[in-house]
Structure formats: structure tokens, C-alpha cells
Amino acid sequence: MNDSDIFKVVQTLVGYTKDSYNMSLRDQIKDLLPIETASGYYLSNKVEFYDPIQDQVFYRNYKYNDEKTRLNSLEYINGRIDYYNRLCDDEFKKSGSIYDLIDPLPLWGVRVSLSSSILNYKTKPNTDVNKPTVRILNHEFLYKCALKLNSEDFTKRFNKMVYVYLNKLTGGKKLLVDNTLYKPIIEYEDWFMSTGQDLHEINALTTGLRGMKTSDSPVAFTSDEKIKKIHTIYSLRANPNHRKWYSSPVEAQIISLIENGMIDGFVKDCMFKNVNKINIKKLAYKLKCSDKTAKKFIIKHASYLLEQ
Incomplete structure (x- = not known):
């Protein structure tokens, strides 16, 4: 992964989107947090999409540990989404009907949970209902790491990767409290200290995984502990908030x-x-x-x- 890729990952971690009108990216990055755990995103073995224009549900079953069926299923559903998005324009031109465009599903998803903040006690992500604590990373390299590493190793190496990137951006300068990266760097350093790990002894994900033995419980095939409590695995849905479901x-x-x-x-x-x-x-x-x-x-x- 290059620096540009890691910056996109940082944007995902802080929940930044092009439609983020309430806060600037700079303000969001000030609240950047390490991840606490990583888990599989495709464990449901089923992907679905409801097309509101055709009033039809499209779905595909797959095996989460079979890359061929997983990718084929996702690409089929994304093809249906692309077709629907093009129909949206046609419907508007014909009748003025407005339908929401739908983003394609990620092909390389890894589910991560954010850690608690040590600096913003009033807005800890695991207690503030207005702040989702789950992010879906979508990058082929990270997904391939998730196929090999267990959650503990993936998490610490991922956090080290982001930490190294943040320090690189500072250029070795001593930051002031108001600097954008002041709080994030403290959060990452404290995460390593609080987990009893010397961050200098941990390899970043970007150092590569060549020669490393594949874990018996890789992230991509592992469920989050909180999800296990729920006893239900919901199918992967392209438009999960639609009332149809x-x-x-x-x-x-x-x-x-x-x-x-x-x-x-x-x-x-x-x-x-x-x-x-x-x-x-x-x-x-x-x-x-x-x-x-x-x-x-x-x-x-x-x-x-x-x-x-």
C-alpha cells in the first residue's frame, strides 16, 4: 500500500464521505482512532439487492471461504446495481420520478471496530449512539492480509501502519495541541501502551506477509465477538435501510x-x-x-x- 491508499483508509476510519457536510475532513481526522478488532465481512454467505424500480430482489449465495464464488456473486449484484443506477436517470427523464442511487458493494471488505478514545471522554465511540463504531475497509491488499492474519495480529499491524503514516506526515516536527494530528498520534501511542505492546517491535502491514504462516482463524473467516452474541448473521445487502427488508x-x-x-x-x-x-x-x-x-x-x- 502506498501513502495515497493509506490516506483513503484514514478517510474511511473517520467516516468521511463526499457528502460529509457537517464537518471538514480536517476536523474529522482530529478524531481518528485506532481499531480494536477486525473480523470478516462476508460471513453471511448471501448477498442481496432490492431494485425499487423493478420491485425485485436479486440475490446470490456463495461460500465466504471460496474466493471464486464470493467474487462472482458480488460482481453479479454490482452489475444489477449498475443497471438500476442507469435506470434511475431514465425514469427521471421519462416521468420525473426520483430514485436514490446505490453504491456498489465492496469487493474487498474487512469489518473493523474502533477503539475507545482516551481524550474525548464525553464522546467515546462505544457509548455515543450518534457515532457508528464499525467501519468497512475496502482494499485488496488489506483483504489479502485478512485472509492470512488472525484478528490480534491484523489489528496491531494495521494500527502500526497507520501510526507510521501519521508520523511520516509530521515530518518529525513537534506538534501543538491544535495541530490536526496531535490527538490521533496520542491515541495510537496509548493504544499500544494500554495493550502492553512495544510499537517499535511490531511490523506494519505494509512490510508484507511473505513467508508468514496462515493463521487457523484468519480475520476474513472470523466473526466479531459482539456479533456472536446476537446469534444471527444478516445477509449482505446493497441497500440495507430500505423498508422492503x-x-x-x-x-x-x-x-x-x-x-x-x-x-x-x-x-x-x-x-x-x-x-x-x-x-x-x-x-x-x-x-x-x-x-x-x-x-x-x-x-x-x-x-x-x-x-x-
Whole structure:
């Protein structure tokens, strides 16, 4: 990976998109965090796309550990997405109907979870429901690393890669508190210290993996520990927020919170004061639904929250 590739990875880590109007990229990079874990993105063995114009669901099954079927399935669905996006223009020209364009699915996805911040205590990513803690990296080299390394090795080598890149950008200068990279560098250094690792002894991912033995549990084939608690693996969907997929908006919201690593933070202020249990009435109020509906979908999608 070259510096340009790593910069794109940094953009992904901070959640930057071309439509990010609220914050500049510079401000977002100030909140850059290391990753805490890495896991597989294609474990569902099924990819789907709902075409709103044709009112049709397209899908393909694959084996997550079979690269040929995985790539063929994704390329088929991305072909359907491309066709749909072209139809959007045609529909607008013919009738003025407006349909949302849909991004293609990543071919080289790796799911990573961000670590907690040591500097922004009021906005820790694992407690702030407005900040997703899950990112999907999409780079062929990183994916191939994920086929070889386990989560622990991938995580520390990935963080070392970003840390080296950040320090390279500083040019060896001593940074002031207001400098863009001041906080990120501290976050990365503290991550290594808090995990008991000497960052100088760790190889960055960019040093290559040649000659390294493939792990028995590579990242690409491993589920995140929090996802394991849910007992459900959702199919990979190109437009996951479309109402077509869910029986109600409440269910859609809960699944979105789960997939973005935000469900624990969302229910945090719905707990009883003196007991570590969810107050369903408070949760229902927050979800804007009945107590019965809130409990039904929590049991269905995140029952571990009721077992605490």
C-alpha cells in the first residue's frame, strides 16, 4: 500500500464521505482512532439487492471461504446495481420520478471496530449512539492480509501502519495541541501502551506477509465477538435501510444499530438505575413504539441485552 491508499483508509476510519457536510475532513481526522478488532465481512454467505424500480430482489449465495464464488456473486449484484443506477436517470427523464442511487458493494471488505478514545471522554465511540463504531475497509491488499492474519495480529499491524503514516506526515516536527494530528498520534501511542505492546517491535502491514504462516482463524473467516452474541448473521445487502427488508421501521432501526456497533450505547440510558437491566418502557419510548414491540425485536435480534 502506498501513502495515497493509506490516506483513503484514514478517510474511511473517520467516516468521511463526499457528502460529509457537517464537518471538514480536517476536523474529522482530529478524531481518528485506532481499531480494536477486525473480523470478516462476508460471513453471511448471501448477498442481496432490492431494485425499487423493478420491485425485485436479486440475490446470490456463495461460500465466504471460496474466493471464486464470493467474487462472482458480488460482481453479479454490482452489475444489477449498475443497471438500476442507469435506470434511475431514465425514469427521471421519462416521468420525473426520483430514485436514490446505490453504491456498489465492496469487493474487498474487512469489518473493523474502533477503539475507545482516551481524550474525548464525553464522546467515546462505544457509548455515543450518534457515532457508528464499525467501519468497512475496502482494499485488496488489506483483504489479502485478512485472509492470512488472525484478528490480534491484523489489528496491531494495521494500527502500526497507520501510526507510521501519521508520523511520516509530521515530518518529525513537534506538534501543538491544535495541530490536526496531535490527538490521533496520542491515541495510537496509548493504544499500544494500554495493550502492553512495544510499537517499535511490531511490523506494519505494509512490510508484507511473505513467508508468514496462515493463521487457523484468519480475520476474513472470523466473526466479531459482539456479533456472536446476537446469534444471527444478516445477509449482505446493497441497500440495507430500505423498508422492503423489514416488518417495521423499529426493526430496521435496531438492526442498523447492531450492524454499526451502536446498540449497546443506544440502550445505555434505558437501564434501571440500581439494576443492570433494560427498562423496556424507557426503550420503547426511545424507539417510539409499544413496550411489546420493543421487547419483541430486542429478543429477536439482540437477546443478550436482556440476559445481562
